[in-house]
Amino acid sequence: MDQDFTKTLSDMMQTAARTHPVFKGMDTDGHQQFVDSWNQAAQSMLGSSSWGDWLKTWSSYQADMAQLWMSGMAGGAQPTKDRRFGDEAWNEGIYPFLRQSYEMTARAMVDLADKAGLAEHEQRKLSFYARVAADSLSPSNFALMNPEVLKLAQETGGKSLVDGFQNMLADLEKGYITTTDESAFKVGENLATTPGAVIYRNALIEVIQYEPVTPKVRANPILVVPPCVNKFYIFDINEKKSMVRYLLDEGNSVFMISWRNAGEETRDYGWDEYITEGVLAAIDATADVAKAEKLDLLSWCNGGTLLLAALAVMPQAQKSLVGSATFLSAMLDFSDPGEVEVFIDDAQIAAYKQRLDTAKVAPGRDIARAMAMLHVNESIWGFVVNNYLKGKTPPPFDVLYWNADTSNLPAKWYSYFVEEMYHGNRLKEPGALTLLNTPVECRNIDVPCYFLAATGDHIVPWKTSYSSTTLLPQQAEFVLTSGGHVSGTVINHPVKNRRHFMAGGDRSGSAEDWLASATKSEGSWWPHWLQWLDETSGDTLRTAPRTLGNRKHPVLAPAPGTYVLEQVPQDG
Structure with a gap:
């Protein structure tokens, strides 16, 4: 495999992961994890049989894009089942072309990652972060590329954009994305009311x-x-x-x-x-x-x-x-700890220990952000679009209020849980752990x-x-x-x-x-x-x-x- 071409692909993926500033703010460590995994994948491709699969994906992507350009000029575009593009506005003007070109690029990006041929954990991690990065690049996440946002701004005389900017400033001040109307709930009054x-x-x-x-x-x-x-x-x-x-x-x-x-x-x-x-x-x-x-x-x-x-x-x-x-x-x-497994390996544990040493706890917001990353469109981008780009206030939802009402964990408790159980899987091994001075x-x-x-x-x-x-x-x-x-x-x-x-x-x-x-x-x-x-x-x-x-x-x-x-x- 040509090293210059590998570097070009690697640079392309890294640039894509960096592109969206809001995404970068949502997960400061996730971008680096993606870059590291991608570089490892690119190096593993040198002389690998997976290079053939990569070449097919890349060639198919180029052919599909060429076809799209031709059909786009003729005013044709394929329908989509992606709910992010469900509004009729995405079927008008240049937006079908914009949407379909993104879908092709995102699919190629994910396919290239999926075919990297890494070891199981590294492959799962690369595929996960590739999907997160691809989702971050959706035109629906950018005000000037989202026809729903532009139409609403025109209808409200720009008020929706002003409201959205105020929503973003408020969330930046409190440190997390608002997912529900928090003013609608109070624990002990309309939540947790059983006598x-x-x-x-x-x-x-x-x-x-x-x-x-x-x-x-x-x-x-x-x-x-x-x-x-x-x-x-x-x-x-x-x-x-x-x-x-x-x-x-x-x-x-x-x-x-x-x-x-x-x-x-x-x-x-x-x-x-x-x-x-x-x-x-x-x-x-x-x-x-x-x-x-x-x-x-x-x-x-x-x-x-x-x-x-x-x-x-x-x-x-x-x-x-x-x-x-x-x-x-x-x-x-x-x-098999599920999708959480992408966050757990020696490198990520070591990196987070610096955070634990400083904070003395595993902050509740850190854990909430990690869980949100598992379903980034539903848990992050959907609210970014509605709250910041459209200037809307989320409706009241008690479960989302509870989900945002986070709790810290002691650093000692958290490290033991992640290292000995999630990573080491020692809880099931007779005597591998000791608690209360007793073999577990x-x-x-x-x-x-x-x-x-x-x-x-x-x-x-x-x-x-x-x-x-x-x-x-x-x-x-x-x-x-x-x-x-x-x-x-x-x-x-x-x-x-x-x-x-x-x-x-x-x-x-x-x-x-x-x-x-x-x-x-x-x-x-x-x-x-x-x-x-x-x-x-x-x-x-x-x-x-x-x-x-x-x-x-x-x-x-x-x-x-x-x-x-x-x-x-x-x-x-």
Whole structure:
């Protein structure tokens, strides 16, 4: 392969990645990752058999562009299914030609990256960043190339552009893109409104006990272990979507951990503290207040991984209190961590350590930006176009408000999670990790377990969740719901539900074998889970408590508590 031509292609890709200033601002490290991966790909092509595939793609691209020029002069252009160009304005004048030339260039750019022939991780990373860079170059992202923007500016006498500039300045000041009308929500007023009280508090957590709504309740209370990277109130987002309210309506006692946003007090905490002062402390407080011999644990995302680790090293005093453990979109096996894998390798971990050393925490905004990169058009560019180029205010959306209400993680906790679990995949290896001065052994997790995965989850692939169940000493229940990481799990109320779930498959084989043998049921998985709890952990009822807390754990504050409202810097 000609080195001058390789350099030309490399320079072209690097220039494309740098072109859009807003993209560069959204991800300061992503551009360099793309450049590094592309340079590695270009060098690997020298003398490689993949050069033939590259040449075919490049030749095809040139031929298609030549054809477009000829057809464009004649006024013809192919239709598109890309929603970015769905408005009729893209079919008028020069815009069909502009749009189609971009689509051809973006496709060639991605195809060239996909055919680089790198090692698996480097190839996945290059392909990912090539798509991100290609998406950033869309003419819809530029005011002077977007006919919808120009038309709106003309209709409003330029007011839309002025409003958009003001929106951009406001977002630059606060440090992130506005995705919802934030003035429409307030935690404790129209979010997280289920009545309850904080009955336990330490430096790391508050435990909320919710008021029962039925005369009788299950003897085993449910303790929720939410992810510590997000606020707990996704489980109580509003009256119509709240999982907490549903569980109460179905006759359960519900307790909730509210993690403190990592700041001065907790920034030096690691996994040991999150287990002892978090999970174990909450178990003790819940069991004492509920006067329960057993309790059922419900976790989600990294709260599930934390609970798995805790169960593997849990002292007998707390373990004897656990009737069952449920894991929503949680991983024990990190062999395929989904799209997040593109951010995790030695070079990127080492680079981010400098950020951790300075900030002392993994800032919540950093984590939110990384997650947004996974779906850059929906999570970034769509809002850039509407907010800044069209001058519109996003409509109120409670889930997006919660998503923007980020939480820091202690640097020590974050590094251990990424290096030992995501990168090293050591949680599943017997004795490879040590927590609470105890070797972490998955075979010690001998309580009944329920794993719930979602078909559209881009953070925890469902097959990875399934593989985690095979590492436990006793057979676990596995259920697969339609929907995504949030929409299929904690937002899945049975009322007016259009989703479905799969359950009851043959657990002796692969994930594909399980799916082929599973039974499909329409609606939410929530009732199925409650039935499993009754059958597995007990359905004994007791009289609901008349008051919250007790003498040892008196009411400290009304729900949703104080920690969820603390204002902690999220940008490091």
